[in-house]
Amino acid sequence: MLDEPIRVSELDPSFKAEVISHEAAHDITACFSCGTCTAACPVHDVLPEFDPRKIARMVNLGMRGRVLSSPYIWYCTTCLECEQHCPQKVNFFNVLNALKNMAAKEGYAPTSWVNQTRQVMKTGIVFATEKAWVKKREELSLRPLKDDGKEAAKLIQSTGVDKIEPRAQSR
Amino acid sequence: MSKYAIFLGCTTPTRVPQYELSARWIFKRFGIDLIDIEDFVCCGANQINISMETGLLLAAMNLALAEVQDLDIVTLCPWCFTALAAGVEELRKQEVRGRVNKQLSTIGLEYNGRTRVKHISRVLYEDIGLDRIKEGARRDLSKIQVAPHYGCRYLKPQWASEGFDEPNDPKTLHQLISAIGATAIDYETLNLCCGGKVFPVSEDLAHSLIAKKLDNLQDKEVDCMVLLCQTCYLMYATQQEKVSKKFNKQYNIPVVLYLQLLGLAMGADPVADLGLNLNVPSVDRVLAKIGNDV
Numbered sequence: 393m394l395d396e397p398i399r400v401s402e403l404d405p406s407f408k409a410e411v412i413s414h415e416a417a418h419d420i421t422a423c424f425s426c427g428t429c430t431a432a433c434p435v436h437d438v439l440p441e442f443d444p445r446k447i448a449r450m451v452n453l454g455m456r457g458r459v460l461s462s463p464y465i466w467y468c469t470t471c472l473e474c475e476q477h478c479p480q481k482v483n484f485f486n487v488l489n490a491l492k493n494m495a496a497k498e499g500y501a502p503t504s505w506v507n508q509t510r511q512v513m514k515t516g517i518v519f520a521t522e523k524a525w526v527k528k529r530e531e532l533s534l535r536p537l538k539d540d541g542k543e544a545a546k547l548i549q550s551t552g553v554d555k556i557e558p559r560a561q562s563r
Numbered sequence: 564m565s566k567y568a569i570f571l572g573c574t575t576p577t578r579v580p581q582y583e584l585s586a587r588w589i590f591k592r593f594g595i596d597l598i599d600i601e602d603f604v605c606c607g608a609n610q611i612n613i614s615m616e617t618g619l620l621l622a623a624m625n626l627a628l629a630e631v632q633d634l635d636i637v638t639l640c641p642w643c644f645t646a647l648a649a650g651v652e653e654l655r656k657q658e659v660r661g662r663v664n665k666q667l668s669t670i671g672l673e674y675n676g677r678t679r680v681k682h683i684s685r686v687l688y689e690d691i692g693l694d695r696i697k698e699g700a701r702r703d704l705s706k707i708q709v710a711p712h713y714g715c716r717y718l719k720p721q722w723a724s725e726g727f728d729e730p731n732d733p734k735t736l737h738q739l740i741s742a743i744g745a746t747a748i749d750y751e752t753l754n755l756c757c758g759g760k761v762f763p764v765s766e767d768l769a770h771s772l773i774a775k776k777l778d779n780l781q782d783k784e785v786d787c788m789v790l791l792c793q794t795c796y797l798m799y800a801t802q803q804e805k806v807s808k809k810f811n812k813q814y815n816i817p818v819v820l821y822l823q824l825l826g827l828a829m830g831a832d833p834v835a836d837l838g839l840n841l842n843v844p845s846v847d848r849v850l851a852k853i854g855n856d857v
Contacts, residue, residue, distance in 0.1 A: 493613060550669070
């Protein structure tokens with residue numbers, strides 16, 4: 393996990409290069425570990441193990457395996473308070489997105505996000521078509537939804553993300 | 564007369580239809596045409612978790628669909644707003660636009676950078692404006708004291724709404740509330756996130772965040788929370804009873820979408836026009852305090 397000592401043999405210098413190859417995550421190189429992000433983070437406040445500064449430091453050190461396999465990278469609520477206060481203007485939201493995208497390819501994606509994408513391929517939205525809300529919309533004279541994800545599915549398949557399998561449930 | 568393509572998103576039309584219902588009523592009253600585009604799909608905001616490129620493609624598809632009809636987009640969901648706005652920004656780059664349009668061509672679409680996006684908060688504040696909102700208010704809301712909740716994407720990233728409000732010290736929702744005669748309070752956890760985007764991964768984490776704000780508001784004299792996001796609504800309203808039980812609390816804080824409060828002020832029917840009967844916890848207390856005199 394994120395709280396064990398750093399082992400130099402584990403460090404992978406190519407990891408940072410891979411993260412910043414996602415253009416949107418390039419700013420991570422500007423991080424000087426001041427911890428303003430962590431101080432501003434509402435998730436850190438209720439779950440101290442979630443620590444944006446630590447994640448940033450681990451990326452810059454090249455701790456590939458531990459970062460990508462960590463469940464914590466998925467615990468960001470994406471409120472952007474870290475970015476709002478970062479003196480180095482690190483776009484941490486997109487740094488995490490880059491990390492999550494890489495982790496997903498390695499089989500660590502949470503079931504919820506994988507299922508949502510699969511659902512969009514069916515209905516065009518992240519929810520299945522259910523009688524209850526279809527009826528409620530009728531009652532309120534709101535127009536029916538299209539219930540068709542064929543065209544979205546073509547786009548989704550073009551990136552190969554439809555092939556991603558969720559992380560096996562271990563706990 | 565101005566018009567927009569209305570972007571409903573996924574959650575509002577299926578989980579919080581009263582948000583859509585009241586939006587249609589309000590826009591009609593202010594003479595803004597809402598055009599429905601049947602082919603709109605998910606904005607891509609949640610897809611970026613596992614594939615940023617997929618998120619961008621879905622955003623581009625929606626932008627292209629509106630562009631075919633020469634329309635700008637208004638979103639009810641602040642998240643859809645920033646996902647689409649990030650798409651607009653990203654697609655300014657020629658090489659990105661070329662790559663994305665190549666994929667869009669497989670479904671007969673192309674985006675050329677004309678369609679822009681606004682969250683409904685900006686349409687209320689900038690297109691309609693506080694003066695017309697003030698003029699439209701007929702019911703007396705002066706007895707009502709509310710806790711505004713902006714939520715994350717209403718304010719951030721600031722570039723997406725072109726400096727519309729100040730994330731560290733927001734004012735616009737307070738002003739929209741004051742314009743219809745109600746009082747908007749300030750409180751310590753004003754900027755605290757609802758946890759909606761971590762909820763699909765960890766309900767516990769989201770519940771802890773929800774509880775922090777509800778704890779804060781329980782100590783205040785407020786009749787309800789007022790917000791402009793269906794996900795924040797789901798967290799504070801729909802999850803409220805569960806969070807109450809989990810932490811052994813007795814929360815009972817009604818949650819009202821700003822459009823519903825505005826509709827009430829303008830004399831709308833609470834049930835037929837605004838769907839206030841669908842809100843949980845019940846908003847009867849708020850309605851009783853306002854009364855029916857128009």
